[in-house]
Amino acid sequence: MPAFLAGLNPGWLLIAAGLLALFVRGRVVRQVITIAAPILGILLVSGTPHGVDLLTHETLSITLSFYHVDSLSFLFGLAFLIAALLNAIYALHTDNRIQDGMALAYAGAAVSAVFSGDLLTLFVFWELTAVTSVFLILQAGTRAAYFASMRYLGVQILSGVLLLAGIAYVWNATGSLSITAFTSLDQPGALIIFIAFGIKAAFPFLHNWLQDSYPKASVVGAVVLSAFTTKLAVYAFARMFPGQDELIWIGAIMTVFPVFFAVIENDLRRVLAYSTNNQVGFMICAIGVGTPLALNGAVAHAFADILFKGLLFMSMGAVLYRTGTTKANELGGLYRTMPWTTLFCLIGAISISAMPLFSAFVTKSMILSAVASTGMIVVWLMLMFASAGVLEHSGIKIPYFAFFGHDSGKRVKEAPFNMLLAMGMASFLCIAIGLPAFLPGFGYEWLYSLLPYPIEAANYQPFTPGHILAQLQLLALAVFAFILLQRLGLYPPEKPGVILDTDWTYRKVGYGAVRWIDTVWARLGPAMTAIFRGFSGRTYDRLVDAFSPRGVLSRNPVSRGMAVWTAVILALVLLVSYLRG
Amino acid sequence: MSQHSPKINDPKKYWLDDSRNVRKIIIAIFVVCAGLFAADAFYHKHPHFAAEEWFGFYAIYGFVMCVGLVLAAKLMRVFLMRDEGYYDKDE
Known part of the structure; x- marks a missing residue:
């Protein structure tokens, strides 16, 4: 393999090819890109040495490792690349730039995530899988798919935010961003990362984003979605827990x-x-x-x-x-x-x-x-x-x-x-x-x-x-x-x-609670505002009556003189205390 | 079990349309099941658990659990099934 290709992460290749596919109007050219990229990726990863940081970057005293293959990540990366190839062939009858591009970028993000050598890089591609995959649900073009995709995005981003929070804890505690296995869940950082992974792996009670979204995706979208997200979480657990x-x-x-x-x-x-x-x-x-x-x-x-x-x-x-x-x-x-x-x-x-x-x-x-x-x-x-x-x-x-x-x-x-x-x-x-x-x-x-x-x-x-x-x-x-x-x-x-599952808690109970609060507020809000206005209005009137230049306290010379003398005495006290040091 | 009877304009007869062929498949499956159940007598087990040594353990476990699963799931339908537009009203 040529030297310049040795450090090329196949995941990045797929992401770049996916972004390119988004802008290619010619269907045949786009098809060539979507099929050639995963094939090239499989060739690249097959020839990659294991256990070496192949691409690193030093910034703000952090060493980021973008491409690190070993015996655990290799099979996940290979499976993702094979899936990307099969998905591209499966999608050949369609002519949809967004679907083609995002499917490739999603696969690329998953490959990059398993080949990342530090926690921060893992986080970036963890989030990228969420952002790219949501388009595959949206491409179904139905109202139900739109709502499901928004719920999906919410859950996936929550997983990413938790991961970042956990990483911050770990960094604070150990001063290192290296991906190492935790031995217990006692540290808060380990526990938060555990939950972040658990959401993506669809743990019991955290699972329902999957049944909610995949079946509403487009024909090709559901096939693409089935391969990456949950298996990326499996890799993450195998790596860290x-x-x-x-x-x-x-x-x-x-x-x-x-x-x-x-x-x-x-x-x-x-x-x-x-x-x-x-x-x-x-x-x-x-x-x-x-x-x-x-x-x-x-x-x-x-x-x-x-x-x-x-x-x-x-x-x-x-x-x-x-x-x-x-x-x-x-x-x-x-x-x-x-x-x-x-x-x-x-x-x-x-x-x-x-x-x-x-x-x-x-x-x-x-x-x-x-x-x-x-x-x-x-x-x-x-x-x-x-x-x-x-x-x-x-x-x-x-x-x-x-x-x-x-x-x-x-x-x-x-x-x-x-x-x-x-x-x-x-x-x-x-x-x-x-x-x-x-x-x-x-x-x-x-x-x-x-x-x-x-x-x-x-x-x-x-x-x-x-x-x-x-x-x-x-x-x-x-x-x-x-x-x-x-x-x-x-x-x-x-x-x-419809079979009810845990999404019922937020689609019915949660949504119902929000609706109820909304209705109550819609009535209570104006009433409270009116009461407050009435109350504050009366208070204001009384204050004006008492303290304004035309108010009760300012009406006779004695109170005017009192105000002036109070100010003069205050100024003298200040001056004396300043001079005394 | 069919809830609608669509008009089928297809004069062609397919292999499984003949109930005799379906019967053949079912009989074949029954024979295989019986054979596999009996096979327990003819090989030496290396069990991790004592239960595995019982005659026909896997076969009986598979059968009982599947029946239990389907009947339990059927009961779940009573509590968890709603009409198809259940969520659409809100969205």
Whole structure:
């Protein structure tokens, strides 16, 4: 690689290409930019040495490190760049400068954030992901998307502000901006940063910005959004809070509760949003465990998730593009005319369900093994339940209600070729990662060799009879349960409606409270002003009556003379005390 | 389960339109389930927890949890589901 390219951060390249794309009117030129930039980025990052500060800047006695790759950040950066490439191909049928530009800049911001070598640089790109991604929601062009995007921006900026506050605490306490792992949450700085990361990772009760915004984004926007923000937070936790016990329980709860919502949710893109919570939960739980095997599992699962979650969002995007809806009650039977989309969706569904020979099997096995070795049986049972739950809502519900189920009568065209190409490439990667290593270094061994702890990874064997059978039994009987419940008419039917979640607290209760205060104030305000005016008016009149030149106290010569003599005496006292020193 | 019956102007018959084919798939799945359940007798487990040694633990856990999940979620609908325009009134 030429020397001048060695220090070029692929994230910055993507941001620059994204800004350029914003101003390029020619569609073909813009398409070339959006595809060439991620390819060049992948080449750049592949040849980058690890563990070295490749670009630094000294300012105000702070050393900023803009480009630092190591074994933890490498796979995140690589996955983000692959996602950027797939997203660009998926968007080829559109002609939207803002969407193309912002999607690239958003990916670039995420890559720059994982490759940043100090906290201040991390903060800048953390915020940039928020500012660029909001345009992808706005591009849907609907009123609901506009309101959702404003709520999204509020939450994301809050995360950034908290991060900055935490950084200020840490800087004050240690005098250093270096990114180092915290050992406890006792310092206020560590706790504030923990919450800032938690918002972006969509912790329980902080999660609802995700379900609120992603499903309202444009067809391409939702696919792009699914890859970066939450996985950037996973990286940040793996970097700064590995082995933090609280994360085990937070992660376990994250895997379980979204499953219930996903089962009854009607909008299939919202089902995928809940599924994102659930998958990130597995990673967070593993980071909490913090052993080399667990951290390997978290990173590998993040890599796999970016691919299969992107693939599932792509297939639902194709359905939305052709039919105009992703509501389960309006869909069904699309396999007849969208066979390729159906196939790719099924591959994504099987991958996320961790079926042996597909990606999540080789990545999630590490997490489950690591959790089992801690001996925490309740957490382990929660993760096992969530694994069966994933199959239920992402593995079966998504493809079944969109492509099979009752015939909606919709006979739409197959997805455009570029969409199929992107889905095909993602499907290929989902399978390629999940295969046994028929040749050394291929299949899952390729992914394992790039993990933060390659030696521990090489010693871990996912394809044992025990792992394979246990997983197949769990999945097969979960499928059996679905069929049985469907046949007996016990499965909740697809029904249009809104499922309340934590956003209810601010969209209904909070909004209602503000409205109520507004109404009360609108009445109380004028009344209080009138009372005050009346009161102050009377007081003023009395003061004027008493003290003005025409007032009671000034009317006779004695009081005038008194005022003059008081002033003269005061001046004398001042003069004397001044002279006395 | 279909809440609307759209007009379908499609004379073409697809493979899954034939209920015999659907039945074939379901039977195949049942056979696979039974086979996997029985497979517990034929391999040696390396359990982390005692529960894993019970016969058919994973299969039973997967089945019971899935049924429980769906029924619990169905109950949640009663409390948490509102009509589609619920938030639109305010926005």
